[in-house]
Amino acid sequence: MAWKGLLQEFREFLPVTEKTPLLSLHEGNTPLIRLERLSAQLGIELYVKVEGANPTGSFKDRGMVMAVAKAKEEGSHTIICASTGNTSAAAAAYAARAGMRCIVVIPHGKIAMGKLAQAVMYGAEIFAIEGNFDEALKMVRRLSDIAPITLVNSVNPYRIEGQKTAAFEVCQQLGKAPDVLAIPVGNAGNITAYWKGFKEYHERKQTGLPEMRGFEAEGAAAIVRNQVITEPETIATAIRIGNPASWEKAVQAVNESNGKIDDVSDAEILEAYKLLARTEGIFAEPASCASIAGVIKQRKLGEVKEGSTVVAVLTGNGLKDPAIAMEAADIAPMVLPNDERIVFEHIQGAVHQ
Ligand code: F0G
Numbered sequence: 270m271a272w273k274g275l276l277q278e279f280r281e282f283l284p285v286t287e288k289t290p291l292l293s294l295h296e297g298n299t300p301l302i303r304l305e306r307l308s309a310q311l312g313i314e315l316y317v318k319v320e321g322a323n324p325t326g327s328f329k330d331r332g333m334v335m336a337v338a339k340a341k342e343e344g345s346h347t348i349i350c351a352s353t354g355n356t357s358a359a360a361a362a363y364a365a366r367a368g369m370r371c372i373v374v375i376p377h378g379k380i381a382m383g384k385l386a387q388a389v390m391y392g393a394e395i396f397a398i399e400g401n402f403d404e405a406l407k408m409v410r411r412l413s414d415i416a417p418i419t420l421v422n423s424v425n426p427y428r429i430e431g432q433k434t435a436a437f438e439v440c441q442q443l444g445k446a447p448d449v450l451a452i453p454v455g456n457a458g459n460i461t462a463y464w465k466g467f468k469e470y471h472e473r474k475q476t477g478l479p480e481m482r483g484f485e486a487e488g489a490a491a492i493v494r495n496q497v498i499t500e501p502e503t504i505a506t507a508i509r510i511g512n513p514a515s516w517e518k519a520v521q522a523v524n525e526s527n528g529k530i531d532d533v534s535d536a537e538i539l540e541a542y543k544l545l546a547r548t549e550g551i552f553a554e555p556a557s558c559a560s561i562a563g564v565i566k567q568r569k570l571g572e573v574k575e576g577s578t579v580v581a582v583l584t585g586n587g588l589k590d591p592a593i594a595m596e597a598a599d600i601a602p603m604v605l606p607n608d609e610r611i612v613f614e615h616i617q618g619a620v621h622q
Pocket residue numbers: 327329351352353354355356357423453454455456457458459460507508554556557584585
């Protein structure tokens with residue numbers, strides 16, 4: 270049977286009523302892929318949940334379809350969000366699909382080109398402030414309090430409801446919950462959503478519960494350091510967040526699950542980013558690779574046990590941020606004249622003399 274999107278596929282788990290429009294871009298049902306080489310190298314069963322396969326290329330589609338459908342059901346005409354890029358892309362797409370107005374506020378110069386291109390194409394009204402994500406979020410929260418505009422950041426509980434479905438899918442695909450769930454942490458909505466999802470699925474289907482391991486970027490590791498970071502900095506712009514809105518809920522998820530919020534450096538993120546693409550053929554954006562970097566770090570330290578089953582969430586598609594890819598890769602196209610002989614000469618070893 271063809272996949273119908275989250276609101277229909279997981280209706281019994283979601284706040285979907287007869288009045289909820291069954292909005293869909295066929296989000297969800299993303300692949301869970303076993304990493305053959307990295308599993309062998311690390312001595313674990315390592316899988317990735319490829320959320321970059323969603324319609325706008327990130328996990329945000331799961332939450333946005335629910336939040337926008339409920340906004341529409343409640344008679345709202347306009348949605349608003351602050352974003353490091355992916356939320357704005359998803360909000361703009363689902364607003365277009367639902368025939369609603371979409372306003373996004375982003376940190377100027379700190380969002381990846383692919384994400385901006387999406388928001389532009391989907392017709393959002395875009396404001397780039399000379400400030401960071403945390404400041405943008407403060408503004409849109411206030412505006413949505415005083416104006417008839419629906420806030421669709423992950424402080425909107427419908428976002429969490431939609432995003433929890435990824436945990437259901439992991440359990441279905443693996444046949445049970447993994448031992449460890451590794452996930453990047455920015456505003457901390459997604460780790461909150463996964464934990465809620467694993468608990469609800471376990472209650473109904475006895476699939477077990479994973480240890481939740483969340484990974485912040487070192488330069489934006491507010492939860493790890495237990496202090497707000499006023500000027501967060503990281504190459505992983507998606508998680509360049511210094512005051513996560515769901516801070517307490519993330520701490521609660523790791524406490525309840527015997528997990529941990531940890532950090533990884535930009536160098537570790539970039540290393541994992543390249544490794545994943547070159548050894549497994551999977552291109553995820555830098556922030557996503559914080560999960561893989563974290564697993565590698567904790568495996569070395571013995572914090573992830575040999576033989577354990579680990580699912581790392583790859584939150585966004587690598588194509589979102591081509592500029593970082595071109596910078597990070599040490600491969601560049603070699604420009605040659607349009608001459609077969611010269612081209613063949615350069616492809617050393619391919620042609621036997
Ligand atoms: N990975 C990617 C690719 C993201 O875009 C985000 C968040 C995260 C991880 C972290 O998820 O915030 O739920 O902890 N992006 C938001 C945005 C902030 O505006 O697109 P989180």
